[in-house]
Amino acid sequence: MTILVIDDSAAIRQSITYILQQEGYTTVEASDGLEGLAKLDGGDKFDCIITDVNMPNMDGISFIRKARENPKFKFTPILVLTTESQGSKMNEGKEAGATGWIVKPFSADKLLAVVKKVAE
């Protein structure tokens, strides 16, 4: 299983990557939506995508819309990283085509549980 992790915060990105790799997932990192799209075009197959919402250059919501236009990722599970205060982002994310969300702050167990829930 390969998972694309998109977040402008290196700390978050690395910690997610770390947790996922501990469980045997392969990860690819991108620091914003644009870079994320570039990874999608790069020919890799992703079984799941985790993306932050607020990012420079291209935000997570726009990224999801673009990703869903790509036939290769039409049905790929996409998880949105969001904070509690952003309830509306969950809806916005779902409307854009996200599969689910992970609320920050989250524990390793929570992250893995959500990934298992939508992917695999």
Add this chain to the structure above:
Amino acid sequence: MIDKFKDAFREEAYELLSQLEDILLELEASPKDLELINAAFRAIHTIKGSAGMFGFEKPGRFAHDLENLLDACRAGKREVDKTVIDLTLRARDKIRAMIEQDESEGSFDEEAQLLIHEFRAACTGYCEDKAQPQATAPSAAAQRDGQASPSAAPAGAGGIRSYRIRLVPARDIFLSGTRPLKLLEELAALSVMSAVANFSAVPSLDTLDPEACYTSWDAILSTDKGIDAIRDVFIFVEDQCELSIDELGEADDEEGHTKKLGEILLERGAIQKPALDDALKSQRKLGEVLIDTHAVSSSELQAALAEQDHLKRVQEKHVDTGSSVRVASEKLDQLVDLVGEMVTLQARLSRTSGELADTGLSSIAEQLERLVSQLRDNAMSIRMLPIGSTFSKFRRVVRDLSRDLGKQVDLLTEGEDTELDKTVIERLNDPLVHIIRNSLDHGIEQPHERKAKGKPEGGTICLSASHSGATVEIRVSDDGNGLNLEAIRNKARERGIMGPNEELSEQDTMQLIFRPSFSTAQNVSAVSGRGVGMDVVKREIDALGGGVYLESKPGQGTTVVLSIPLTLAIIEGLLVRIGGERFVIPLSCVEACVELEEQEGLSEDGSALIHYRGDLIPIVDLRRSFAVPGEQPALRQVVVANDQGTRTGYVVDAVIGDYQTVIKPLGRLFKEAEGISGATILGDGTVALIIDHKRVSEAARRQKGRVH
């Protein structure tokens, strides 16, 4: 969350904060620059979002109110003025100080409290009150996700409740990356569930959108985890499906009362009371009446029946734990023996009463037949035990053995609830140990080999049991290397079991490993590979009246399938006649009876092939096989028997009918008698032989192989 990323977070936060400082200073010069406002918001938002994950819960909380203020500016609800910039700068310094001093939790100091107060004042009248973040959360489930839920308290101490769940996913649910089957899987994992999928909305191919979802589900779930655990399964799809979860009333377990079908249909809203009352007036089965009169759809009926069945099962389990009695097993054996005798006698009575044509007697015989059949089922069920207890023993076997062999192997088990006759379970233990040892030793590769093949280093052995008709199927699958057919053939040629130019089919080749002293292992290990084992398995399973089959995919693994009769003592059979002799063919393997077209190409030795459902199947003339004397009638019947997908036809003079019979083992004298697995005493006192379908069909296939 993880301390090793704490420093990374700190560095990132410092960088964001210094960026924020620059942004704020620029913003002072051009307060209408939306780009800058957004950047400022993002910086604070990122810090707030990640702080909590790296042990900086306090600065995170502190940033929350500041974020609200900036959000209002961003949305154009509030102007960016000197107050905003000034406040943000001061807050920035405070956040930095908190991070520097490693203030992870606790209450805010005076300065921080003052700042928070000022943010709020600056916000008043401009921002929506986001102080309670949950207010805008999209759903109740999402709220629970954010914080420990007070309603997550367990539903009573260990209380198992049943819920009725109806799920109708939106047509476009696939387009959000959601896989509805995964939801069901997750739901089923919660505990005992019965679900009925409804495919009636699926249109024909030309009008169907392949990427739309047309399926809905009705499920009944019994769990002690509470309704919230169920809701959580659907947390991401609440707005994408029609979902109803209703708790069912306390199971009324006094006197083992189970709900009637009509009650359930009413509760489900599938039918109205008057329509139900109408249907109940009929003397026939309620379900049939309702379907015939189109009062309910068949999917609604199926769902209701599943619910009834589920509730019954849950209740039985409940009662089970309530009270039980220990009884010496010999007493049970005696009981089963006696019941067996009674079944035979009963058959005789039915037959005699039929001949006498006395209506009074016939009706008594019929009633007695029903009673005896119930008594038989009851007696058998007392001896039935779940196979799970045996399975759990194998965990230890796998654990110890994989350690000795330096392999990593997980044992998965499935179907522990499957019930089998106690004596059968006892006799299964040794064969299963042999099979599991074999899988571990020969099947699963060493971790480095597996890695080289791109498999996970740890192997898996899956042990599952399930009902399949009158038999129980036990499967032991491994994800190892599969059988090396070539090696087996070579070995067979070496041993002279197979001629140098003889070819054997895959299945026949695989069956060779069940021969005595047949092992292809390169090295004899302490565990297996001495050639003892698989032949013992075969012998033992044969003795139980069962069968062993292999499925193997090179490089992907091997599955050993044991097909075991539910019980040893009584079988349902098909009684057939050849000349003056009668034989019983086990009903579990009978697929159909067809007429034999006149001498349809029977060859000298009585073997031939006939067409059946587009398949060519070998037929065996039992008259020849068992050398039954007498004139052969012009019109004969073929009983088509199916054994794991392989069909064989038996030519008989006539089919008499279903027959429930007690198996009497043949004496030692007949131990070598091929093709006969036992005998039975018929109603009229004569003896009929029970055909060992597996042996005979194997022999037929071998013969067929030679003919070609």
Add this chain to the structure above:
Amino acid sequence: MATAKKNARVKLHGSYGIERAEELAQQLKSALAENDDGSRVLLELDLAGVTELDLSAIQLLYAAKKSALAGGGDLLLVGMLKPALSARLRSSTLISTHAADGPALAEALPSFLNTEATR
């Protein structure tokens, strides 16, 4: 009225997830539309090579069965199922028996055998 029946056998291979739904739909359509001479198509769908069937694929089996019946033919499921596949279908409660081959799966799928023709 043509009563001749023509057998067609289609072998499915690999994993049929939603990504391949469109492809599978086309495959089934062409398999059912094969006979121009008016003979009925008896389509045998061999599932032995299938590693995964998701909901979209199962729906297509129903749809194809309906279409086949509407055309006077039929659709049969044949072939031994991979253990992993039948285990998966079981764990998602689509089937409750340990169906081991195509006919058994057809029997285990809710009302698959009673599917009625629709146009």
